[in-house]
Amino acid sequence: MPLVLASLSAANPAPANPAPANLAPASPRPAGGRGRPPRHLADLPLAERRAVVAGLGQPPFRASQLSRHFFGRYTDRPEEMSDLPLAARDPLTQVLLPRLLTPERELACDGGTTRKTLWRTFDGALVESVLMRYPDRVTMCVSSQAGCGMACPFCATGQAGLTRNLSTAEIVAQVVAGARMLADGQIPGGTGRVSNVVFMGMGEPLANYASVLAAVRRLTEPVPEGMGISQRSVTVSTVGLVPAIARLAAERLSVTLAVSLHAPDDELRDTLVPVNRRWKVAEVLDAAWGYAATTGRRVSIEYALIRDINDHAWRADELGSLLAGRLAHVNLIPLNPTPGSKWTASRPAAQREFVRRLEAHGVPVTVRDTRGREIDGACGQLAASASVPVSSPAGR
Numbered sequence: 302m303p304l305v306l307a308s309l310s311a312a313n314p315a316p317a318n319p320a321p322a323n324l325a326p327a328s329p330r331p332a333g334g335r336g337r338p339p340r341h342l343a344d345l346p347l348a349e350r351r352a353v354v355a356g357l358g359q360p361p362f363r364a365s366q367l368s369r370h371f372f373g374r375y376t377d378r379p380e381e382m383s384d385l386p387l388a389a390r391d392p393l394t395q396v397l398l399p400r401l402l403t404p405e406r407e408l409a410c411d412g413g414t415t416r417k418t419l420w421r422t423f424d425g426a427l428v429e430s431v432l433m434r435y436p437d438r439v440t441m442c443v444s445s446q447a448g449c450g451m452a453c454p455f456c457a458t459g460q461a462g463l464t465r466n467l468s469t470a471e472i473v474a475q476v477v478a479g480a481r482m483l484a485d486g487q488i489p490g491g492t493g494r495v496s497n498v499v500f501m502g503m504g505e506p507l508a509n510y511a512s513v514l515a516a517v518r519r520l521t522e523p524v525p526e527g528m529g530i531s532q533r534s535v536t537v538s539t540v541g542l543v544p545a546i547a548r549l550a551a552e553r554l555s556v557t558l559a560v561s562l563h564a565p566d567d568e569l570r571d572t573l574v575p576v577n578r579r580w581k582v583a584e585v586l587d588a589a590w591g592y593a594a595t596t597g598r599r600v601s602i603e604y605a606l607i608r609d610i611n612d613h614a615w616r617a618d619e620l621g622s623l624l625a626g627r628l629a630h631v632n633l634i635p636l637n638p639t640p641g642s643k644w645t646a647s648r649p650a651a652q653r654e655f656v657r658r659l660e661a662h663g664v665p666v667t668v669r670d671t672r673g674r675e676i677d678g679a680c681g682q683l684a685a686s687a688s689v690p691v692s693s694p695a696g697r
């Protein structure tokens with residue numbers, strides 16, 4: 302598959318929105334530290350956006366106008382806001398629509414229908430998002446943290462450690478950027494909309510609970526509160542932070558929970574998903590069944606098939622007995638290679654046998670496609686490697 306490399310500076314004109322440097326966050330911030338991302342309307346419920354607008358001496362309904370531009374038309378550019386008085390556009394966009402993410406690099410494959418974007422945040426942290434267009438849907442895979450603290454040895458993001466949590470608006474802005482690409486007709490297949498969001502990019506979403514939950518709300522509330530994506534089309538994927546799973550269940554949302562299990566036994570899972578030393582397989586699955594019972598939503602059990610590590614027939618049987626009769630399905634992910642790791646995907650015969658044994662237990666199974674592999678955009682490959690020169694895709 303040929304790699305298509307798009308220079309973003311050519312594709313996207315420089316943001317007309319003035320540089321955020323002069324945008325002191327208007328809400329009180331603790332002094333010292335690294336500072337937090339500038340406040341953005343996507344961080345706030347609509348009532349608070351109205352209060353900010355009123356504080357600028359503007360009529361509060363301008364908060365809805367701004368919100369429609371951002372969530373409905375995917376723009377933060379004052380010159381595209383012809384319903385706002387000229388003199389009000391700059392002050393309003395500076396205070397409520399600071400540019401949070403600057404595209405650093407974009408990679409495409411699958412004929413342009415898979416796009417990975419590397420973003421630079423206000424403090425230089427790098428995160429990635431991936432847009433995947435299928436015949437029947439468009440999925441945005443978003444990052445919830447810069448880096449990740451969970452240290453799973455087969456995941457590229459886990460190797461570098463955690464840089465910081467993303468803010469709600471930094472998460473939402475990744476989806477809005479994808480929506481804009483689709484609305485502009487930049488993705489082959491005609492104009493379209495983002496239908497699905499998966500929190501399967503960089504980071505552990507439940508370790509950044511408050512920002513992720515607010516992002517889910519923003520993504521799923523109707524315009525102008527949010528983007529109007531269906532809750533059922535949002536998937537939050539976790540290594541298995543048990544208290545946070547219980548907390549998410551109590552929110553009574555209809556989002557899909559994905560649990561990255563990768564092994565049915567504690568001995569192996571302790572090494573593949575180190576947080577298993579804190580919360581064991583049985584506790585994680587109990588929390589998952591609690592989530593299914595409260596929400597009525599089928600839980601997705603993620604299982605990366607790693608050759609000769611976790612793909613044994615007996616482990617398929619053990620997994621099958623753990624899941625039989627539960628509101629769950631298994632998503633098998635052929636391991637995507639990551640730099641410096643000797644692990645690789647299972648042999649086709651082992652994968653087929655794994656599927657067969659799970660099915661024999663009556664457990665629904667799908668094998669995930671490996672979209673984005675050529676651009677290191679597939680599961681576990683997001684490492685924000687800005688050092689790779691834009692002009693040298695060879696050797697991947």
Ligand code: SAH
Binds near residue numbers: 501560634
């Ligand atoms: N931290 C969250 C979400 C990010 S990862 C989580 O762990 O669930 C999204 C999925 O990709 C997880 O199931 C993760 O285990 C899986 N994954 C990570 N590295 C992978 C790799 N190299 N190949 C295949 N899947 C991988």
